[in-house]
Amino acid sequence: MTIAEMEKPNERGLQQVAANERLTFFGLTLPYLLMVTALIVIPVGWLFYLSFIGRDGSLSFENYERMMKSKAYIRIFLTTFKISILTTIICAAIGYPLAYFMSQLSRKWANICMIGVLIPFWTSLLVRTYAWLVLLQKKGLLNNMAIEMGLISEPIKIVHNTTGTLIGMVHIMLPFLILPLYANMRAIDKDTLKAASSLGATPTRAFWTVFFPLSLPGLLAGLLIVFVLCLGFYVTPAILGGGRVIMAAMKISSNIELYFSWGAASALGVVLLVVTGIILFIASKLVSMDQLGNR
């Protein structure tokens, strides 16, 4: 027996007890883990397997090969990326100034503005999509107002196409960008800006060399959340796209609902999952996961 062990005779026992206790506590997470495993890990794993089964029931890359050769699928990939990228860029262009504005207000006023961001966040997705349909359609509010004001003579088509889809998606995604970005901006120490201006920086320069770089983690977190959510989006493009904007999630759904083609749907799903996974992996390296879960 060494001297150290003699001085703390119970140490090993205490460590054992502490380790056991931690294990007991971890046991409390088991129902959660079981549910996620049974309802996500295994079913998605099964879809993964299905995507490698050909029509004759043997293992093959048939589903993926067909997807890569098909013009329809390539168009769907392009549409999905185009809509997702455009939505993300527009959200950033609109959301950054708004988050900045809110971060400069006093807490009380910022909280009031925050209600403006949170109300749409918690209003049903369907309700918001429906509202845009009402506003944008041919005899809708926007067209009628524009005609009455004499801006246009004929109603213009702003829904059941890409424009309508983008408007609806930006409206739905904006809170996802603003929430992490605002949290980040609020945490920036304002004294750094005072220091910059006391050293002679113009307000513009202080913003771009001090504030903007410090807000980048929040911006990045917001951009990635929005992009990932857009990639898998289904409801809004289905309604506001009017069948002209077909994104990956819609194709997965129609593959199953209309054609019962599990192999093709699974293959497309796996591609979607892998792309999402890669983006989230990069994101987790760039920003801490806590921020991503912040809603």
Place this chain on the structure above:
Amino acid sequence: MSFLNKNVSETQIRLKDRLWLYIFSYLILFLLIVPSLVVIPMSFSASQYLEFPPKEWSLRWYENYFFAWKVENGFNDWMQATWTSLKVAILTIFVATPIGTMAAYGLVNSNSRLGKILFPIFISPMMVPIILVAIGLFYFFVQFKLVGSIFGLVLGHSLVAMPLVLIIVFSALKNYDMNQEKVARSLGATRFRAFREITLPQIKFSIISASLIAFLTSFDEIIISLFVAGGDNSTITRSMFLALRDQIDPTIAAISTILIVISSGLLIIIQLIGNKENKKD
């Protein structure tokens, strides 16, 4: 107009230099809130066509929603769908809240490496594209004859609500001093009693908000419902989606108005609870 020269930031920007930002921001906030509200006047219109502002007012679309018991246009009766949604959302509270709270409590206390490694699994319901979760569940439920059942819907919705409960309760527990429980236990309380009498009262409000959010998540969920619900057990969002894909039925404006009232009501309650908890600290 001297207020225009007021300083509005640390870097001596005057209000007039930044007027554009104020106008832009209020415009965007306006555009965030108002479009959803447009459905409210629409729902009281007497006309079959959507005109704004409505020329004549009536409650016919509410009547249609509450009293049109027959299946119309091949779609399920709205009231039945509403009951299904309510039942599922309430049951989801009772599944997702305890499971999520237990997991959060376990994760905070165990502080183990295993928890960090398994973190992606814990938040996977938020990360895996929901359409994939939905078709996976559909495939799975077909084998167990759970498609179209309330039980299947509750399982699916709980899956989506659990990570939200986990995150909310987890962050509440992070700010809570666990030593209080140790004190209780050193005074002879069992582990469960220490949790129930010491910890639970202090994180009560977070658990209540988490359960309200679980309710709202389930009530608004569409994609899992599209695949898993069916037959007599369509949910309100599923029926609305199917109706919207084909035509613009003003009854949907009436339902939307009711949904807006419900979700704003819950949001206000959640905010009030949050304020109460912040004041307590």
